[in-house]
Amino acid sequence: MSAVTVIDRVNGPAVSERAIHDPAIAAQLARLQAAAHGRDAHGILDLALRGELAGKTALVSSFGAESAVLLHLMAEIDPNTPVLFLNTGKLFGETLRYRDRLQELLGLGDIRSLAPHPADRAARDPEGTLWARNPDSCCDFRKVVPLKRALEGFTAQITGRKRFQTKNRAAMQAVEFFDDRFRFNPLAEWSQADLEAYTVKHALPRHPLVEDGYPSIGCMPCTRRVAAGESYRDGRWAGLEKDECGIHGVDGEGI
Numbered sequence: 001m002s003a004v005t006v007i008d009r010v011n012g013p014a015v016s017e018r019a020i021h022d023p024a025i026a027a028q029l030a031r032l033q034a035a036a037h038g039r040d041a042h043g044i045l046d047l048a049l050r051g052e053l054a055g056k057t058a059l060v061s062s063f064g065a066e067s068a069v070l071l072h073l074m075a076e077i078d079p080n081t082p083v084l085f086l087n088t089g090k091l092f093g094e095t096l097r098y099r100d101r102l103q104e105l106l107g108l109g110d111i112r113s114l115a116p117h118p119a120d121r122a123a124r125d126p127e128g129t130l131w132a133r134n135p136d137s138c139c140d141f142r143k144v145v146p147l148k149r150a151l152e153g154f155t156a157q158i159t160g161r162k163r164f165q166t167k168n169r170a171a172m173q174a175v176e177f178f179d180d181r182f183r184f185n186p187l188a189e190w191s192q193a194d195l196e197a198y199t200v201k202h203a204l205p206r207h208p209l210v211e212d213g214y215p216s217i218g219c220m221p222c223t224r225r226v227a228a229g230e231s232y233r234d235g236r237w238a239g240l241e242k243d244e245c246g247i248h249g250v251d252g253e254g255i
């Protein structure tokens with residue numbers, strides 16, 4: 001297990017208990033991490049989509065502020081990669097329209113919109129106001145549970161997480177294993193300047209709310225504009241300790 005990093009849920013990238021106790025998983029993770037070493041984002045995506053996990057990998061996207069970059073890179077390799085999108089019922093209309101725009105522009109052939117189960121919604125949030133009283137519980141039934149269900153058919157997932165985004169992401173690796181699934185993070189090393197340069201180079205459309213002062217975009221009730229001098233994710237769950245939605249046990253892709 002020396003080649004494998006054990007996940008610290010607070011400080012960084014992680015490997016689940018199963019990886020620690022299952023030599024086959026540990027060996028496969030070490031192999032994938034070695035294969036990813038020295039590759040750029042396109043190369044890591046190529047490894048995820050055409051390597052030993054071909055056909056078993058889904059990409060998780062929020063269609064948020066920076067999503068176009070990862071989706072564009074993915075579409076160059078296989079635009080029919082399953083894209084899992086959490087339609088929480090609390091998103092900005094701009095996000096839904098942006099999803100449709102990127103789908104058409106990039107030729108994305110397999111976007112799967114995941115909704116919270118109606119029974120969960122009725123039992124846990126009949127008024128639709130749980131976000132104000134218990135955001136962790138709201139994120140759980142609107143994001144964590146639907147994503148877990150959707151990922152059951154996949155061995156690996158691709159995320160757009162970057163190290164610069166939060167302290168939880170600061171040390172993550174390009175390939176991890178968590179919750180019984182491999183996780184590829186092709187943009188782990190990218191900075192905001194890298195994202196901007198790629199966006200300009202490929203003339204990618206921007207999420208309409210970015211220019212309106214939202215550098216990180218999630219659900220409408222839990223996202224606000226960021227003022228001058230505030231940091232990148234200060235507009236998410238403002239005023240709360242919370243800075244992740246709980247997806248994958250630690251966080252999600254800018255969601």
Ligand code: SF4
Pocket residue numbers: 088090130131134135136138139140142143218219220221222245
């Ligand atoms: S981000 Fe807010 S509205 Fe969206 S699922 Fe989490 S708590 Fe609920």
